Amino acid sequence: MKNSFNRRSFLKTSALASGGMLIGFNLFNACKSDVKLPVDLSQLNYKDFNAYIKISPEGKVTIYSVNPEIGQGVKTSMPMIIAEELDVDWDDVYVVQAPLDIENYSGQVAGGSQSIRRSWQPLRETGATAKQMLINAAAAQWDVDVNTCSAKMGIISNANGETLGYGDVVEAAALLDVPEEVSLKDPKDFTIIGQGKGNVDIDKITTGKPLFGLDYKEEGMVYASVLRPPAFGQVLESFDASEAKDLLGVIDVITIGKKARALLKAGKPNWSVKLSTTDKVVVIGKTTWDVIKGKKAIKAKWKTDSALESSEEHNEKLLSLVNGKKFRTRRKDGNVNKAFANADKVLERVYESTFLPHNTMEPMNFFANVTPEKVHLVGPTQTPEAAANAVASLLGRPIEEVHVDLTRMGGGFGRRLYNDYVMEVAEISEAIKKPVKMLSTREDDMTTGVYRPASTYKISAAIKDGKLTGYHLKEACVNSNMYGLIPNFFPAGAIENYQVDSARLKSNITVGAWRAPYTNFLASAEQSFFDELAEELQVDRVQLHMDLLENVKRNPNPKIDYSPERLQGVLKMVVEKSDWGNVADGVYQGLSVYYCHNTHVAEVADVTMENGVPVVKKVTCAIDCGIVVNPLGAMNQAKGGVLDGIGHAMYADFSFKDGVPSANNFNSYQLIRMGQTPKVDVHFIESNIAPTGLGEPTLPPVGAAVANAIYKATGKRLTKLPYIKNMNSKTEIVG
Amino acid sequence: MPTFNLKINDKTHTVEADADTPLLWVLRDKINLVGTKFGCGIGQCGACTVHVDGNAMRSCLLQVSQAEGMEITTIEGLSEHGTHPVQEAWKAIDVPQCGYCQAGQIMTASAFLNENPNPSNEDIRNAMNGNICRCASYNSIEEAVKLASKKIS
Numbered sequence: 001m002k003n004s005f006n007r008r009s010f011l012k013t014s015a016l017a018s019g020g021m022l023i024g025f026n027l028f029n030a031c032k033s034d035v036k037l038p039v040d041l042s043q044l045n046y047k048d049f050n051a052y053i054k055i056s057p058e059g060k061v062t063i064y065s066v067n068p069e070i071g072q073g074v075k076t077s078m079p080m081i082i083a084e085e086l087d088v089d090w091d092d093v094y095v096v097q098a099p100l101d102i103e104n105y106s107g108q109v110a111g112g113s114q115s116i117r118r119s120w121q122p123l124r125e126t127g128a129t130a131k132q133m134l135i136n137a138a139a140a141q142w143d144v145d146v147n148t149c150s151a152k153m154g155i156i157s158n159a160n161g162e163t164l165g166y167g168d169v170v171e172a173a174a175l176l177d178v179p180e181e182v183s184l185k186d187p188k189d190f191t192i193i194g195q196g197k198g199n200v201d202i203d204k205i206t207t208g209k210p211l212f213g214l215d216y217k218e219e220g221m222v223y224a225s226v227l228r229p230p231a232f233g234q235v236l237e238s239f240d241a242s243e244a245k246d247l248l249g250v251i252d253v254i255t256i257g258k259k260a261r262a263l264l265k266a267g268k269p270n271w272s273v274k275l276s277t278t279d280k281v282v283v284i285g286k287t288t289w290d291v292i293k294g295k296k297a298i299k300a301k302w303k304t305d306s307a308l309e310s311s312e313e314h315n316e317k318l319l320s321l322v323n324g325k326k327f328r329t330r331r332k333d334g335n336v337n338k339a340f341a342n343a344d345k346v347l348e349r350v351y352e353s354t355f356l357p358h359n360t361m362e363p364m365n366f367f368a369n370v371t372p373e374k375v376h377l378v379g380p381t382q383t384p385e386a387a388a389n390a391v392a393s394l395l396g397r398p399i400e401e402v403h404v405d406l407t408r409m410g411g412g413f414g415r416r417l418y419n420d421y422v423m424e425v426a427e428i429s430e431a432i433k434k435p436v437k438m439l440s441t442r443e444d445d446m447t448t449g450v451y452r453p454a455s456t457y458k459i460s461a462a463i464k465d466g467k468l469t470g471y472h473l474k475e476a477c478v479n480s481n482m483y484g485l486i487p488n489f490f491p492a493g494a495i496e497n498y499q500v501d502s503a504r505l506k507s508n509i510t511v512g513a514w515r516a517p518y519t520n521f522l523a524s525a526e527q528s529f530f531d532e533l534a535e536e537l538q539v540d541r542v543q544l545h546m547d548l549l550e551n552v553k554r555n556p557n558p559k560i561d562y563s564p565e566r567l568q569g570v571l572k573m574v575v576e577k578s579d580w581g582n583v584a585d586g587v588y589q590g591l592s593v594y595y596c597h598n599t600h601v602a603e604v605a606d607v608t609m610e611n612g613v614p615v616v617k618k619v620t621c622a623i624d625c626g627i628v629v630n631p632l633g634a635m636n637q638a639k640g641g642v643l644d645g646i647g648h649a650m651y652a653d654f655s656f657k658d659g660v661p662s663a664n665n666f667n668s669y670q671l672i673r674m675g676q677t678p679k680v681d682v683h684f685i686e687s688n689i690a691p692t693g694l695g696e697p698t699l700p701p702v703g704a705a706v707a708n709a710i711y712k713a714t715g716k717r718l719t720k721l722p723y724i725k726n727m728n729s730k731t732e733i734v735g
Numbered sequence: 736m737p738t739f740n741l742k743i744n745d746k747t748h749t750v751e752a753d754a755d756t757p758l759l760w761v762l763r764d765k766i767n768l769v770g771t772k773f774g775c776g777i778g779q780c781g782a783c784t785v786h787v788d789g790n791a792m793r794s795c796l797l798q799v800s801q802a803e804g805m806e807i808t809t810i811e812g813l814s815e816h817g818t819h820p821v822q823e824a825w826k827a828i829d830v831p832q833c834g835y836c837q838a839g840q841i842m843t844a845s846a847f848l849n850e851n852p853n854p855s856n857e858d859i860r861n862a863m864n865g866n867i868c869r870c871a872s873y874n875s876i877e878e879a880v881k882l883a884s885k886k887i888s
Contacts, residue, residue: 070833071831071832071833071834071835071870072832073832196829198826198829199829199831199834201831201834202825202826202829203817203826205831205834205837205838206810206817206822206825206826206831206837206838206841207770207810207811207813207817207822208769208770208771208809208810208811208838209770210769211834212772212835214769214772215769217767217769223764248736248753249753287752287756287760287764287765288760288763288764288773289752289753289756289757289760289764290753293753293755359869360833360835360869361772361774361780361782361833361835361836361867361868361869361870362772362774362833362835363773363774408833408834409833410772410833410834410835410836411833411835411869411870412833413869439773441776442774442776442777632829633829636829636832636870636872636875637832639871639872639874639875640832640870640871640872641871642871643871643873643874644869644870644871647871665775665776665777665779666775666777666779666780666867667777671867671869672871672873673865673866673873674860674863674864674866674873674876674877675860675861675864677871677873679874680874
């Protein structure tokens with residue numbers, strides 16, 4: 001396939017001082033039309049690239065991984081795409097995590113399952129361009145027509161049977177013009193993409209090498225632990241640090257908060273941080289244990305600064321919001337009011353979810369070394385650019401002086417989109433004039449989090465003459481509302497009269513993105529509703545969806561964000577693979593089909609009842625994410641998303657009373673464990689369509705698949721999370 | 736500050752620490768063995784699992800003063816070249832997602848298989864139930880333990 005475009009606008013190459021060639025491109029600018037022309041090639045250095053290949057004269061290939069790695073597998077899958085088009089042996093590739101490069105680039109983010117989708121084409125073009133330049137250099141050396149040359153697995157050959165390795169011509173290639181046109185491979189010729197490649201960090205992970213933020217150390221580094229208010233609505237009044245200061249390993253006790261308050265006053269809060277008005281007490285010590293002990297020895301007094309809120313009152317207010325009249329209308333097709341006025345029957349249900357903490361296994365932590373020359377930050381963040389900007393404004397430093405190195409992350413799930421902990425450590429390092437590592441305990445993380453907001457949905461369906469004629473979704477959410485495209489997800493476009501409204505409840509509890517924001521519960525609500533609706537309409541559950549999707553195909557709607565054909569495809573596949581309707585006695589199946597994060601998914605849960613408690617035995621999952629770049633990584637994401645979704649839907653019991661969370665560690669909060677996990681059977685639709693992400697899409701549908709199966713088993717509709725608690729089943733923590 | 740002699744991965748280390756310091760923080764901050772991870776600090780998640788005289792133990796709950804005289808093995812010392820059958824199985828199945836909990840999972844699995852080289856699936860699920868994986872790589876962990884047991888027995 002020939003691909004012609006203005007490559008010069010974003011591809012750059014450079015000869016390396018040490019020999020070899022760099023080729024790179026401005027990954028996200030590549031998607032824009034107004035990109036700048038490249039600078040003088042001879043002046044290029046490391047900073048001119050945010051994703052690139054380094055080829056040594058020996059033919060070894062280093063591929064830099066741009067995006068933060070939170071366990072979603074991009075450090076393996078993104079370099080695979082480059083290596084495929086570059087046409088090298090994957091075993092010869094060494095992958096290195098690139099640092100943040102704010103000066104030239106944007107878009108180094110892990111979020112929204114977008115890394116693969118956005119980078120697919122630019123990564124292929126980069127690999128293919130490097131390959132073409134190497135071939136051009138070889139052709140020049142042989143003095144033959146370039147069209148008689150080809151390259152495979154790092155070796156270039158010509159019609160005379162001569163061969164040269166990439167390393168043999170790399171220095172000459174680096175001096176060539178970037179070709180205007182390159183060939184991309186036909187997907188059927190892929191040898192790396194579509195093959196399961198193991199995690200590039202597997203050896204380090206399985207032998208315990210330093211990889212994560214918590215593992216990072218520097219000479220002279222001290223440790224810090226931050227004492228924050230125990231309840232939302234409280235601020236520091238006074239504290240007595242004398243006992244803490246008497247401890248041998250405690251170096252000092254300081255307070256921070258002034259800088260964050262100043263920033264807040266100046267009206268410069270960055271979306272990626274939650275700024276607090278309180279002072280915080282910081283214990284500085286020689287080791288982690290010293291600061292953990294020191295913090296326990298602080299006697300702090302807190303005063304109430306704003307309301308001490310409770311979930312009970314939130315839930316009542318959310319309910320009155322969905323039943324009230326104050327809304328922002330997010331989408332309106334046809335005339336819902338008329339459809340409901342003319343209906344023979346109206347089905348109306350309310351679904352309620354709780355706040356959720358993220359509970360990344362690696363707690364929040366970050367390293368900072370603030371010196372007069374520069375601000376060096378190292379650690380786990382999903383948004384390094386936002387972190388650098390936040391710290392620059394906090395400390396009043398030019399952004400050029402802020403350098404962020406990325407570590408592998410012990411999970412993200414959205415928590416590390418918010419850089420409150422990065423700002424804290426920067427303020428601490430500036431105050432003590434030392435390199436310092438701040439770490440949170442599990443209790444800190446669960447008590448002062450950025451939670452999935454509690455939300456309530458009210459869904460109503462108008463039925464006339466046995467047909468669905470109107471659909472009205474109302475959302476009420478604490479401090480937040482669904483984002484732009486969600487109202488265009490299924491069933492948008494399938495029902496003539498369709499309306500989505502949202503309302504917000506203000507609170508002093510900080511909320512934010514949690515794996516598959518909003519849809520992580522919206523899918524449970526809608527797909528539970530459709531199960532009940534099918535029963536009400538006396539139509540088969542699968543058929544109801546197939547018919548609604550037929551409506552979309554018949555009446556194409558430019559304002560929908562999913563493909564009816566692809567949703568039908570995963571639905572058919574899951575029906576076949578799950579033996580839908582043909583299971584043994586005592587096994588109950590529930591279905592759910594959903595689109596989010598550009599990926600189409602259908603799931604069937606098989607549930608049995610044991611001593612009155614539902615046990616999920618198996619989940620069958622059909623996915624259409626286009627081309628599967630790395631089947632091993634894709635399988636891991638898909639299974640992990642399903643099990644994570646089951647765990648949080650079934651067990652996650654989290655609420656606030658007087659501003660204090662109901663749980664602060666794993667002895668009072670159930671995260672799913674192996675004994676509670678079913679087998680997940682994953683199937684991918686074979687496809688040549690450009691790939692989409694997998695970090696989130698398998699999570700949202702599974703709650704409803706389980707709830708619908710439990711309904712079949714018990715006759716009880718579950719509308720409130722967590723399901724087990726709300727079935728009045730035993731809720732003791734299993735550990 | 737008192738001094739302790741610890742036998743870790745067949746080497747003796749002399750460390751100064753408060754007697755109540757959990758072994759976890761001695762390993763990580765004093766001896767620079769950072770493969771053992773902090774997850775909860777209360778023995779609930781298993782990220783800090785090490786072998787003490789061959790048994791899987793939570794290093795966040797074991798005080799350094801109690802660890803003297805014991806044979807301690809951490810993930811770094813499980814095998815010389817990372818080729819213990821459990822490590823090999825982890826690679827073959829490609830278990831990790833974020834990878835943070837996996838050292839603890841591997842240490843629990845290797846101690847368990849030492850005791851029970853031929854476990855049933857139910858034995859595996861019971862043995863591994865104390866280790867949380869927030870990415871929920873449980874299907875793969877289960878498979879990898881099974882695969883390792885086949886290599887061992």
